[in-house]
Amino acid sequence: MKKLFCCMAIMLAMLPTQAVTAVLSDTEKRMVEFIDATNPAALELLVDSVNINSGTMNLAGVREVGELFGTEFAALEFEVEWLDGSGFERAGHLLARYRGNEAQVKVLLIGHLDTVFEPDSPFQTFTRVDDDNATGPGIADMKGGNVIMLRALAALREVGALEQLDVTVVLTGDEELSGSPLALSKQALVEAATDADIAIGFENGDGDYRTANVARRGxxxxxxxxxxxxxxxxxxxxxxxxxxxxxxxxxxxxxxxxxxxxxxxxxxxxxxxxxxxxxxxxxxxxxxxxxxxxxxxxxxxxxxxxxxxxxxxxxxxxxxxxxxxxxxxxxxxxxxxxxxxDEGYPPMAPGAGNLRLLTLFSQVSEDLGFGEVTAVNPLRAGAADISFAADHVEMAIDGLGMSGTEGHTVDETGYLPALPLQAKRAAVLLHRLAGGQR
Incomplete structure (x- = not known):
């Protein structure tokens, strides 16, 4: 185990460095201010999404959550499409696209709509525990991540920086229980990755906002x-x-x-x-x-x-x-x-591009005052949809979603301060990638 992380450290040291803004630019400061100002609305969207049951096999519920988030993407002037999942015995996927007029980089953003909690589960609603924590089905895995993704994109649009990106968003409807045949279930994800330069997943990783995934086991x-x-x-x-x-x-x-x-x-x-x-x-x-x-x-x-x-x-x-x-x-x-x-989920190996993207993300975090971000030990995170994309892009990273604990249990808890924190980090990362930092 120590051997891999030692190798990661050596690879990071060998990667070519690029100057990174030591402090936030005026544009980045405006994005941060926007995210803070709109956090109450983000929290309201999180509550609404968590309170819709979207267990994988509750096809109507998955579609309803897709409609909720689809409306939000449409408000940001994304082209929104629902991909029917009847061919692989699931609800389907939400696909959203934005083609910026000044785009120099193609980014794929990945999330999912479904949870492990079906309608017969006793765990069905958002419940505030205290100022910083709340429980709810899928709050961390991964409806919080979907909201973070949206807030980051909204911040970029607010300051006019979204025009510098070519963005494809895939929110799958069967991440927790993949449909069959698997090739058809993951077709939209693979096709989007084939046309992208960078893939970013908004799963919750190991639940710690101080870490991100550059590798996932298949x-x-x-x-x-x-x-x-x-x-x-x-x-x-x-x-x-x-x-x-x-x-x-x-x-x-x-x-x-x-x-x-x-x-x-x-x-x-x-x-x-x-x-x-x-x-x-x-x-x-x-x-x-x-x-x-x-x-x-x-x-x-x-x-x-x-x-x-x-x-x-x-x-x-x-x-x-x-x-x-x-x-x-x-x-x-x-x-x-x-x-x-069976074929299952492929592994996401810790390639040099992934490690470089982690370096950029960690620098963003430090510039925002949130500290260093380190790599998740692959033993502490399960498989995820980004693994289907990672081999098709130059760089991939996951775990930019909402921090939390007790995932896949009726005690699943989300750490609410991570909602604006992660949105700020994702927005600034995307802004810098759009500006040519690679």
Missing amino acids: SSGWTLETTGTPAHSSQVFREDIGSGAIYEAARILHGFHEDDTLRGEQFLTFNPGRIAGGTTLHNNDADNTTSAFGKNNVVAESARVEGDIRALSAEQLARAQARMAAIVADNLPGTRAGISF
Whole structure:
């Protein structure tokens, strides 16, 4: 772990430096003043968006949040389009574009409309905890980030600087539970990234405004299926019967857990999330359930395990998959096993361009008086939509959204002072990128 961040520090030191304004320009000061003056309206928009349930599978709710934010982008004179998601079994995505007359740089801004909280969740509304904190479904992940994005763009427009940018915004409707086929679900994001120079994500990263993501591990699924010879349990281990499907699944999982080449890989994790075994199995992908029938006096005929694997590079993922497959292939007597992998989210590797963008962002933060911004440890943040864009742009950064804690739980909390803080940092960063700082 220390090795990667040491490498990051060395790469940052080797990158070409460029003079950065030591103090804010008059234009930047005006943007800061605008964000402070309009923060009450930003907070009101946050409350309105949080109070609309937009669990991924609440398609109507996701569209309603899309309409709310679409109206805000239209007010900034963006061209707004709703991309229907029926082809990938989701609500769809919000696409907003602004083509500045003086644009020299193309920027892709990324957010998402959906949350993990469906209509049957007990967690449904914005609740103020104190002056600095509030709870609510998606307040940090990531409706706060969407509001921050809008406030930064509004500040640029207020001072006439938006004309210097070519901006595409993609707010996806299925970040928390991607639609299928994945290629169609992420098509708009990939196409927008292919036409952009820089990608900026407004996810909440690790929840700390003092950090940002220059790397994210990819996330893909795996399914292990084992079979055995059914027989009376008194005959288990007999030469012509063997060990049964559950023992075979247990052997494989133990092999994954104890293998030094898997457990020893920095930033690699692999987790079995669901297991079932017995005489017969019934799997339902739609609701992530597997039911089993079996008796304790019968050698198990079938077992199934589903899990995920997270890696920092495509090469690391390929190595891990090959090793897992080799462990699966060494079957116990009387059993068979197979493992399959889905494509999932790609990794976002910590390239030089990403590190350079972090340097620029950190300088912006210091110029604003908010202190240094450092890289998030990839182990402390999950996969995100920016990973589909990162390989197509010169620079990418994520985690510019709202600080908070307890994401994906009914205690999800947003740190409200981060709303104007992050908007100011994003606005000044975009202004400097538009002015040629790269």
